Amino acid sequence: MLLNIAAYHFVRIDDPDDLAARLRERAEAADLRGTVLVAEEGVNLFLAGAEAAIDGYLATLRADPRFAGLAAKASYSRSQPFARLKVKRKGEIVTFRREDSAPLQRRAPAVTPERLAQWLDRGHDDAGRRLVLLDTRNREEVGYGGFAGALTLPIDNFVDLPEALAPHRESLADATVVSFCTGGIRCEKAALWLRDDGMDNLLQLEGGILGYFERVGGAHYEGRCFVFDERVALDPQLQPLVDPAPDPAA
Incomplete structure (x- = not known):
């Protein structure tokens, strides 16, 4: 079995x-595949490989004080879901094209998965506001797939979200809104x-859907x-939609 991780960390990087x-060199030495994005605002990782190799890679990264708090979401697959290793220097680790959107000094309030599940069971938040x-x-x-009854927007790119949401904002003013994404x-x-x-009634789901x-x-x-x-999608047990057996000749 191979360990798959998704991880990101926002922090100022002066030497992207x-x-x-260096991250490419370490990943190649550990025989890891996937994507590593590096920008002045932080890092974003999707990697797969032997569990010991992944653990060692993360330990080395966290030894840098800038990434001591980096958290990774884990899942497993029988085969390598990435064709190759790609390490890219980017302007943003997730493209949004809005000034002052990177949470380098502060972040939006978050709700834990456990608390959100409680709110969804009740149909409202702790203050009785609709959710x-x-x-x-x-x-x-x-x-x-997605959360039952969630507000979805007809967008193809993340950068289009603010404009697509604009017509809904007035109707959301009396609700507690929890935003979510993959990770x-x-x-x-x-x-x-x-x-x-x-939009001061907006929270974010800690760790996204995978969390x-x-x-x-x-x-x-x-x-x-x-x-x-190449796994395409994961179910709530973190099992893949596509997980072909490893090639026995490999």
């Missing part, structure tokens, strides 16, 4: 090119920016969660 080169879940993913991802990274930007834009699956399971979720590799 040098860091990208609306906001899906920040694109329409292809939404097609694989949490998009909501880090969207929730912070939207709150600064006046919810890990800690709660599939309660109130319908279908699977699209992921960005």
Whole structure:
């Protein structure tokens, strides 16, 4: 079995090119595949490999004080879900194209998966306010599954979310709105920016859908969660839609 991780960490990086080169070298030495994005605002990782190799890679990364708090979401597969290793220097680790949206000094308030599940059971938050879940993913991802009754938007790109949400904002004013995405990274930007834009009733789901699956399971979720590799999508038990057996000749 191979260990698959998804991880991101927002932190100011003054040496992104040098860091990208070092992360590539370490990943190649550990025979890891996947995608590593590095920008001045942080890192975003999707990697798969032998469990010991992944653990060693994360330990080395966390030894850098900038990444001591990096958290990774884990799942397993019988075969390698990535064709190759890609390490890229980017302008953003998730493209949003909005000024001051990176949570480098502060982040939007978050709700834990356990608390969200309680709210969904009750149909309202702790203060009795109605609850609306906001899906920040694109329409292809939404097609694989999502939280029952969530507000979805007809977008193909994350950068289009603020405009697509604008017609709904007045009707959401009396609700507690919880934004969610695959692993949490998009909501880090969207929730912070939207709150600064006046939507102070917006929270983000800690750890995204994958974090919810890990800690709660599939309660109130319908279908699977699209992921960005050859497994295609994971169910609430973190089992893949596509998981071909390893090639015995490999």
